[in-house]
Every structure is written in C-alpha cells, then in structure tokens.
Amino acid sequence: MKNFQVAIIGGGVIGSAIARELSKYKLDVVVFEMGSDVASGASKANSGVVHSGINSAPSSLKARFCVEGNKMFQSLADGLGFPVRWVGKCVIAKNEEELSELKRLKQVGMDNSVPGLEIKDGSEINESNVSCHAALWVPTAGITLPYEFTIALAENAAENNVKFLLETKVTGLKKQKNGFLIKTTKGDFNSEIVVNAAGLNCREIVSMLEEPDFQVYPCRGEYLILDKKYRSLVNSMIYPVPVKELGVLGVHITPTIEGNILLGPSAEFIDDAEDKRTTKEMMKTLLKEAREIIPAIPDKAVINAYSGMRCKLASLKEGGWADYQIEEGKQTPGLINLLGIESPGLTAAPAIAKEVTKMISQSIKLKTKNNFKSRRVKGKRFSEMTPQEQSILIKKDDRWGRIVCRCEHVTEAEVIEALSNPLGARTLSSVKYRCRAGMGRCQGGFCTQHIVRIMEGQFNIDVKDMKLKSPDSNLFYGRTREVKDD
Amino acid sequence: MINYDVDVAVIGGGPAGLAAAVSAREHGAKNVVILDRNSWLGGILPQCIHDGFGVEETGTSMTGPEYAEKYIEMAKKHGIDVMKGTMVLQFNKKLEITAVNKKGLHKIRAKSIVLAMGCREKTRWNVMIPGNRSSGIYTAGVAQAFINLYNIIPGKNVVILGSGDVGLIMARRLKFEGANVLGVVEILPYASGLPRNVVQCLDDYDIPLFLNYTVTCIDGKERLEQVTIAQVDDKMNIIPGTEKKIKCDALLLSLGLVPENELASDVGIEIDTVTGGPIVNQYLETTLAGVFACGNCLQVYDTVDVLSADAKNAGKNAAKNLTIQKEDKKISAKIVPGKGVRYVVPQRLSECERVHLTLRVEKPQESSMLRVIAGDKELLKKRLPWVNPANMIEIDVNIPSDTIAFMQSLEVTLDDH
Structure with a gap:
C-alpha cells in the first residue's frame, strides 16, 4: 500500500491548484480524480472569467480569495503558459433603478479594494452594439481558458512529482492513528492529510467520515457559443445587474480567448x-x-451549447448565496474540506491553494524543493508560428509538417505531444483541450x-x-x- | 520555403480535383500539380465501397475505389505531379499558394488555380440538438470511414438522423455488419437522398423511415443511451405528445454537406450564401480571375458522374486561361434563381453563348414548367414531369447575343404551368 502525506480528492481547478502549490515542497502528494482527465466537471464548463471581486460581500471568503487570486493570475499565466486577457467588464444598468444597484456594486468593489472602478454614462462605453442607461466599468476583470488553466496547473504539479491517479474514484475513507485509509477503485492508499476538493461530491466525501452539517444544491448553467464570425459584437464582457434571488450573476455576454462569444449561464x-x-x-x-x-445577435450565430453545474450550499429558497467553507472537518482533524466552491472559484483557486498550504503547514513541516520547476515548457502552436519557425521545426x-x-491547423507533432501529457490522460477530449x-x-x-490512428499506432491503445x-x-x-x- | 512555378495548381485530389487536373493536361497545360492533405488520392471515394459510381459516365457501375483508380491512372499517365500529405494553408491574389508537408513549407506560384476542396458534413450543432454530449454520435461519413477503412464498429444499435445519401447507404452498411438499425429520422415530408437509395438501402432491409420526425433530445451521461424523436408540423415545430424514446448506442447524422471554402473566402472570393460555394461564371471561374472552382466545394452534387463532367470543364478553362489573351469581359450579367428555384450555378454570365446550367428546385413538384427569362424574353421553356430538391437539374440554354442589351439579369423559374 502506498503512503502519501497529502491526498487531494478531485482534479478540478481547486485540486489542481493545491497540487501545484504543494509541489513546491518536499512532500508526497497524490490527486485522485474519478474522471479520465483533470477539469472534467465544473472547471471545464464555466464562463472562463477571471473575476475582479465586485460581486461578493466584503469580509467573505469569496471576496478575499477572488481579489487575491485575480492578482496572481498574470504571473501564473506567464509561467505556466496558459492565456489570460484583461478585456474588462461592463455591468450595465437599463434604468435609474438599476443604476443604484451599480453604485452598490461599485461600493462593494471599493470595499474589496478592487481598483479602477468607474460608473460611466451609457454613451461613454466602448461597445457600439450595447445600449444602456449607465455602466459600471471593471478594468481588472479578464478572461482565460478554464480547461487550459486547470491542465497547466495539474501538468506542472505532475512535472514536480505530484502523482495523479485518473479514473480513480474514492469509495471509502477511514480515520486511522496517523492519518487516513483511502479506499479507491484502484486500490487502497494511506495519507496523513486528506483534502476534499471533490466539488459537487464534497458532501459525499465528508459523509464517509462524519455526518455532514450542510447540503449541496446543484444549480445547472447552460451556455450558447457563437461563431467566431461574430467576435466583434463585443469588446469586453457585458453583464446585467446580478439576479439577487438566485445568488448568480445573470446571463452575460463573454468574449472568449479563442474569439467565440459565450451567452449564459442560466441558473436552474x-x-x-x-x-x-x-x-x-x-x-x-x-x-x-x-x-x-x-438585439443584433442572429439565430444562426449560435454554433454550440454546453452546460456546467454549480456547487451551491444555499438552496433557491435561502436565496442561493452562501460563502465558501474552507476548514478542517468538525470531528475529523486532518481532513481539509473545501465546500461550495462555485463562482468565482476559477479566479480564487490560486489563492485558496495558498490558504490550504498554510493549513497543511500547521501539521506537516514544509520544506521547499530546490529543484522546483516553476515554469511549464509550452511551445507555441504551429498555427501561431511564423513561416520561418514552422520551417525550422x-x-x-x-x-x-503533417496537419x-x-x-485549426494542428499538426501530428502537437497531437502526439498532447497524448504524451504527464498526467497520462488519453481521451479524445484530452487531445482537444490540449491542442x-x-x-x-x-x-x-x-x-x-x-487521431484514432495515432492513438492506436503510437500509443498502443486498443480501439475498444x-x-x-x-x-x-x-x-x-x-x-x-x-x-x-499468420 | 521550397518554391515552384506551375501552370495549373489543383487544390484537392478527390474526384473533382483528379478530373480537373487530367482535363487541364488534355487541354494544353504543361505543369499541373494536385495538392491533397490526405496520404491518398480520391478524397472520400476510397471509403465508398458500394457501387453505382460511373454509370452515367461510362455505362459501367463501379465502386468508389474503382472509380477513383480510373482517374488516378489517368493522372499518372498524364504525368501530373501529386503532392500528398500536403495541406494548403492559404493562397493570395497573385495566385501564390502556401502549403505544408513533411518536407517543409512550399510556395507554389500558379498561373491558374482550380479549387476542389470538397465539403464537410453538418454536425449536431448545425441543427442544435439539445441533451447530453455523449460519445457514440458520429456524422455518417465519419462512421463510414471507421467501418470501411479501418474495420472499426462505431455502434450496435443505431438511429440515423437525416435521410441524405450517406445516411441511407450507412443504414444498409451497418445492417451488413450485424448492427441493429432502428430507423432513419427525417424532418422533411420526403427523403432528402436519391429515391433509388431509399429503396435499395431502407425498403429492401425493412429499416423504418420516420418522415416529419426529428431528434429532440440526446441522453447518455457518457456513452449514448437513448434519443427522443418527435413529429413536426408543416412549420417544423415539434408536435407535443408525439415524442418517442428509442434506446440506442449510436446516433449517425446525415444532415447534409457544407462546401469547404475557407481558403476561397480568406482571399476574398465571393461566396454564394445558398450553395455555400464560390460565385462563378459559365467558365466556372470565381470572382478572382484565374481561380476556378469545381466539385463539392462549388456546390454539393448528387453523383460523381455529373461532378466529374463539370470538373473537367473547370480544368479545361484553367488550361485555356493560360493561352487566351484576357480581353475585357464584354458583359457581366447575373443568373438568378426565381420562383420555385433554390439556386443556379453558374451565378454569372460573361459572354452570350450556349451555357450549361445546374440548379435545384425548392420542393418536390409534379409536372411543372422550367423557364429561363431575360427581361421580357423567354429563352427556354421546358416541361419537367417531376422535380425534387434531391435531384439536381441540368439544362443547356442558348443565349443569343442580342438578348444581352435588354438584360439586367437572367432568371430561372419553375411554375405549375
């Protein structure tokens, strides 16, 4: 049986960010992910927004980690080779009544130390297709590719010796003298500390050790994707004033890194x-x-649809809003629970990872590694290279040279590189999200x-x-x- | 960058590209090169192992691979250069092509270019089918490639959405491989593939055809488990209460084909929004001089026989383009679809002469009258016993030179009488 010091349950953005943070230290860390790749759940299916911190009550964990995480994004993106663009966001008010809501949001933002907030007249915004009474301009809001971000964190953690066990579902947890016995579909493991980053399944994990004192309320969000042809419809993200009774931000219009536009999410x-x-x-x-x-969005602009699931700790009746719970198990020391990590979880992930590391340092003395690789070697895409760079390669x-x-002009070399990822993720989607x-x-x-031929011929994967x-x-x-x- | 100069560069080595290249050589072009991104020639034909190819053209029914082989042999005999595994990244207004293969980047300066990039299949998202994003959903052509080229079985209990020819042929093909084909679902009141395929691929194997039905939901958190189909009214709205759930593990989509014209539109060639192909004149020359278009990237054809015949014209004209002194085009009249007609190719007329038109009607119709009209002059009037959008109509029409003076545009119409 393999012994670990820290076992992280869940390879979403939170689990992967924690794994990457812990990989800076001399620690035996494992991540159990029941999907076939990291970012298989909510981390893949969201708006891809790096939030500024204007939407969460001051003094909440959501506000604190969102603002801290936002500040960490650019240097993470530079080091790990995933994209981020600071396109900014406009929260628009249609009338005088909504304008007062903008003023309230601005105040919340200022209390959370969000810089550069400005209420503009409807005619002053840099959006020719949007007509509104007034808008709150949020320059520190940005966009990223959520799956690339998660993959970058996880792969860098793996390069720094964190073990990722994919398609491994945790089926039981038992507290022992020096930690936990972890039963999984791939065998039993021991670990001193267990980090519950299981997202929507966080309650199921807690219930393996103690009676949970909370409920999880799944809240589905559907999105539509618009063709890249319509990329010029917006320059920045356009949000309505938040839907208070659902604890969500409302259907917004978000440009993506790839040039598409997202409409959504719903809240159900x-x-x-x-x-x-x-x-x-x-x-x-x-x-x-x-x-x-x-009003100018044509029907035929829609080219795809998907949905993601929020992990909410408050029901519709309770107003849908609850703060994150990041704490040790009430009766189970050594179990670190991350509960109700919904939006702005993607933004908050790097800051939450720091916090969890601090919590772990109280029971395990952390020593930094000398050989930590902080940068992930990620070459340019063939389609982004100059002809000279292409020729040399x-x-x-x-x-x-084989497209x-x-x-998308992706070459055989890039497909092979994607399939050779350090996590051992080998699905068709793993290839898609990497190259x-x-x-x-x-x-x-x-x-x-x-791609099927490459999987078969060069990676010996049986078609079945x-x-x-x-x-x-x-x-x-x-x-x-x-x-x-014969 | 590896540099070449050629007379005619043909982009795409499927049936259209092969026919155009052979024809260009036959009409005097010396250096003809075919560029194809696959490691084989023939495009989609190698996976079309059913027969029926070449009947109109040669009187013999061939399989797809046999038909392709015939043209590949001709190309060889004519000394046509073939660059396989070569992807054209772009070309510019000076007709300089940038392509890439395992040897590196290539710049090919052509005197004429023939576009023969073919088409792609519509996906689930072209019709926005809601539900899960399960595995087991394939376009019919992709499923055909897996079965016929790689012996891979994509599903055992199969529903097919769309009654295009590939879908019909795949219904029979899957039956041959022991799969359970649960039905072909078609939103229109009639099959969109050729009538002979409905008989030979569905009726002969007792595969049900659900007309006026569509798939309204896809279920299966991982692999496909079930689809819901429902009846639609004459406005294509779903009729509540008509839903049926069908357990299945594969959904094949035969929703139609989209011409591949990113290369053409990138360089500014005008695209017809109905055909999805470049706007061409009677020489199949696009709005960029020296660039010709043929095959399924020009318009989606019913049969390879007609496609090859048109492609040969494109090849011939590409070769002629090398020798004729470009005089100012005398005229540039439009040919437009009128009442009852969905589209007409060519869309432009550059000279008054005998012109070959291909067109599709809007809906199936018993006895009707096809007319070609210039202003108040009727240039052609032809009674058609039965028309169907699935069957392309070809007509030759004489356009006397004196018509042009009066003519704003040439209109093709279909009337009851």
Whole structure:
C-alpha cells in the first residue's frame, strides 16, 4: 500500500491548484480524480472569467480569495503558459433603478479594494452594439481558458512529482492513528492529510467520515457559443445587474480567448448533479435574454451549447448565496474540506491553494524543493508560428509538417505531444483541450480518424479502450472482423 | 520555403480535383500539380465501397475505389505531379499558394488555380440538438470511414438522423455488419437522398423511415443511451405528445454537406450564401480571375458522374486561361434563381453563348414548367414531369447575343404551368 502525506480528492481547478502549490515542497502528494482527465466537471464548463471581486460581500471568503487570486493570475499565466486577457467588464444598468444597484456594486468593489472602478454614462462605453442607461466599468476583470488553466496547473504539479491517479474514484475513507485509509477503485492508499476538493461530491466525501452539517444544491448553467464570425459584437464582457434571488450573476455576454462569444449561464436548481443536458427551452431563453443586451445577435450565430453545474450550499429558497467553507472537518482533524466552491472559484483557486498550504503547514513541516520547476515548457502552436519557425521545426521533426486537424491547423507533432501529457490522460477530449484538434468547424469530422490512428499506432491503445471524455464514454465496439496474424 | 512555378495548381485530389487536373493536361497545360492533405488520392471515394459510381459516365457501375483508380491512372499517365500529405494553408491574389508537408513549407506560384476542396458534413450543432454530449454520435461519413477503412464498429444499435445519401447507404452498411438499425429520422415530408437509395438501402432491409420526425433530445451521461424523436408540423415545430424514446448506442447524422471554402473566402472570393460555394461564371471561374472552382466545394452534387463532367470543364478553362489573351469581359450579367428555384450555378454570365446550367428546385413538384427569362424574353421553356430538391437539374440554354442589351439579369423559374 502506498503512503502519501497529502491526498487531494478531485482534479478540478481547486485540486489542481493545491497540487501545484504543494509541489513546491518536499512532500508526497497524490490527486485522485474519478474522471479520465483533470477539469472534467465544473472547471471545464464555466464562463472562463477571471473575476475582479465586485460581486461578493466584503469580509467573505469569496471576496478575499477572488481579489487575491485575480492578482496572481498574470504571473501564473506567464509561467505556466496558459492565456489570460484583461478585456474588462461592463455591468450595465437599463434604468435609474438599476443604476443604484451599480453604485452598490461599485461600493462593494471599493470595499474589496478592487481598483479602477468607474460608473460611466451609457454613451461613454466602448461597445457600439450595447445600449444602456449607465455602466459600471471593471478594468481588472479578464478572461482565460478554464480547461487550459486547470491542465497547466495539474501538468506542472505532475512535472514536480505530484502523482495523479485518473479514473480513480474514492469509495471509502477511514480515520486511522496517523492519518487516513483511502479506499479507491484502484486500490487502497494511506495519507496523513486528506483534502476534499471533490466539488459537487464534497458532501459525499465528508459523509464517509462524519455526518455532514450542510447540503449541496446543484444549480445547472447552460451556455450558447457563437461563431467566431461574430467576435466583434463585443469588446469586453457585458453583464446585467446580478439576479439577487438566485445568488448568480445573470446571463452575460463573454468574449472568449479563442474569439467565440459565450451567452449564459442560466441558473436552474435541479436534483441530479449529473444531469448536464442542454435543453431547447433554455437555448431559446438564453438567446432572448442576451438579445435584451445586444438585439443584433442572429439565430444562426449560435454554433454550440454546453452546460456546467454549480456547487451551491444555499438552496433557491435561502436565496442561493452562501460563502465558501474552507476548514478542517468538525470531528475529523486532518481532513481539509473545501465546500461550495462555485463562482468565482476559477479566479480564487490560486489563492485558496495558498490558504490550504498554510493549513497543511500547521501539521506537516514544509520544506521547499530546490529543484522546483516553476515554469511549464509550452511551445507555441504551429498555427501561431511564423513561416520561418514552422520551417525550422519541420526540418527537425517532420511530424510538424503533417496537419492532422485541418480546421485549426494542428499538426501530428502537437497531437502526439498532447497524448504524451504527464498526467497520462488519453481521451479524445484530452487531445482537444490540449491542442485544439477537433474544436473547429467540422467538430472532428476530418481529424478523429487520424487521431484514432495515432492513438492506436503510437500509443498502443486498443480501439475498444478509446474514450471520448470519461471512463465509460467508449468510442467504438471493436473491429468488424478481427485480423489474425499468420 | 521550397518554391515552384506551375501552370495549373489543383487544390484537392478527390474526384473533382483528379478530373480537373487530367482535363487541364488534355487541354494544353504543361505543369499541373494536385495538392491533397490526405496520404491518398480520391478524397472520400476510397471509403465508398458500394457501387453505382460511373454509370452515367461510362455505362459501367463501379465502386468508389474503382472509380477513383480510373482517374488516378489517368493522372499518372498524364504525368501530373501529386503532392500528398500536403495541406494548403492559404493562397493570395497573385495566385501564390502556401502549403505544408513533411518536407517543409512550399510556395507554389500558379498561373491558374482550380479549387476542389470538397465539403464537410453538418454536425449536431448545425441543427442544435439539445441533451447530453455523449460519445457514440458520429456524422455518417465519419462512421463510414471507421467501418470501411479501418474495420472499426462505431455502434450496435443505431438511429440515423437525416435521410441524405450517406445516411441511407450507412443504414444498409451497418445492417451488413450485424448492427441493429432502428430507423432513419427525417424532418422533411420526403427523403432528402436519391429515391433509388431509399429503396435499395431502407425498403429492401425493412429499416423504418420516420418522415416529419426529428431528434429532440440526446441522453447518455457518457456513452449514448437513448434519443427522443418527435413529429413536426408543416412549420417544423415539434408536435407535443408525439415524442418517442428509442434506446440506442449510436446516433449517425446525415444532415447534409457544407462546401469547404475557407481558403476561397480568406482571399476574398465571393461566396454564394445558398450553395455555400464560390460565385462563378459559365467558365466556372470565381470572382478572382484565374481561380476556378469545381466539385463539392462549388456546390454539393448528387453523383460523381455529373461532378466529374463539370470538373473537367473547370480544368479545361484553367488550361485555356493560360493561352487566351484576357480581353475585357464584354458583359457581366447575373443568373438568378426565381420562383420555385433554390439556386443556379453558374451565378454569372460573361459572354452570350450556349451555357450549361445546374440548379435545384425548392420542393418536390409534379409536372411543372422550367423557364429561363431575360427581361421580357423567354429563352427556354421546358416541361419537367417531376422535380425534387434531391435531384439536381441540368439544362443547356442558348443565349443569343442580342438578348444581352435588354438584360439586367437572367432568371430561372419553375411554375405549375
């Protein structure tokens, strides 16, 4: 049985950020992730916004970690090679009544030390397609690619010797003399400290050790994605004034790093946390609400839809808003619970990781590693290189000369690099989220067969074992006829 | 950068590109090169192992690979250069092509370019089907590639959405491999593939065709588990209460094809919003002089036979483009679809002569009258016994030189009488 000092349950953005922070120290750390890759849940399906901190009550953990996390983003992005762009955000007021809400938000922001806040007249904003009475301009809000951010954190942690066990579900926890016995679908492990970063499953993990004193209320958010052709509809993020009774920010219009525009999310409290279906009704509602902000959005601009699930600690009746709970188990010392980490969790992740590290340092003496690799070597994409850079690379390794994904111009070398990731994630989505193959107009129509051949030929993956995104999302049922070797 | 000068560069080595290249050589072009991103020639044909190819053209029914082989042999005989595994990244207004392959980056300066990039399949998101993002959802052509090229089985209990030809052919193909084909679902009141395929691929195998139905939800948190289908009214709205749930592990999408024209639109070539292909004149020349278009990137064809014939014209004209002194185009009239007609190719007329038109109608119709009109002059009037959007119509029409003076545009219409 393998012994670890810290076991993190959950390879979402929070678990991955903690793993990366802990990888700076001489510690044996493991991450258990039940999905086939990191960022398999809410960390992948959100707005990709780096929040400023104007939306959470001063003195709340949400406000504190959001503001701290926001400040850490640029240097993390530089070191780990994921994108961030400070496009800013406009919260718009349609009338005098909403303007008073903007003033309140501005005050909250100022109390949280968010810099540069400014209330502008509707005519002063730099958005020709948006008409409004007034707007709160938030220059420190930005956008990132949430899955690339999570993958970057996790891969850097793995490069610094954190062990990631994918497709490994924790099935039982037992407190022992010197820590915990952790039962998983891949065998039993020991660890001195357990970090519960299981997102929507955080209550299930707590209940393995003690009676939880909280409930989780899943709240589904659906999104629509607009074609890149419509990228010029907005310059910055456009938010309505928040929907108070749901504890959410409302349907907003968000540009993405890739040049698409997101409409959403909806907010729908539902019973089944796994029910991530999109619905025709919500697609219509999202478009309708987005058009209240930008009337010019055409029907045919919509090219895709997805949904994510918020982990809320307050029900609809209770108003939907609750602060994060970051604390040791009430009856279980050594169990560090991260409960109700919903928006602005993506932004807060690096700051929460620092906090959790501090909590761990109270029971384990942390010694920094001399050989910590703070930077992740991430080359440019072929499609972003100059012709000269492209030529040099092809000369060195001719796999840079074979385009596998024709829509996004992704080469064979990049697909192989994606499949060779230090986490051992090998699904079709793992490839897509690392190098963009399959993300373009044809949605994998041309490249899937080539990626499958690479998986088979160069990574010895049997076609029966190939997956789209998760342990049971097999792509194929095997061969039509088995070829026998003579 | 590796540099070349060629007479005619053909982008795409599928049936259209091969036919155009061969024809360009036959009409005097010396250096002809085909650029194709795949490691093989023939485009989609190698995975089309059913027969029926070449019947109109040669009188013999061939399989896709056989038909391709015929043209590959011709290309070889004509000494046409072939660059496989070569992806064209872009070309500019001076007709300089940038391409990449394992040898490096290439700059190809062409006197004429023939676009033959083919098309891609519409995806789930072109029709925005809600539900889960499960595995087991494939476009029909991708499923066909897996079965026919790699012997891989994508599903065992299959529903097919859309009755395009690839979908119909895949229904039969999956049946041959022992899969359970639970039905073909079509939102229109009629099949969108060729009638002969409905008979030979569905009726002969007792595969149900659900007309006026569509898929309204996809269920399956990981692998596909179930789809919901529902009936639609004549405005395509779902009729409540008609939902049926079908347990299945694969959904094949045969929703139609989209011409691939990113290269063309990047350089500023005008695209017809209906066909999705470049706007061309009767020489199949696009709005960028010296660039011609053919095959499924020009318009989506029903059969390879007609496609090849048109592609040969594009190749011939690309070769002629090298020798003729470009005189000022005498005219530039529009050819527009009128009542009952969805589109007409070519969309422009550069000279008055006998012109070959291809077009599609808007809906199926019994006996009707097709007319080509210039102002108040009727240039052609032809009774058609039965028309169907799935069947492309070809007509030749004489355009006398004196018509042009009166003519703003040439209109093609379809009337009941």
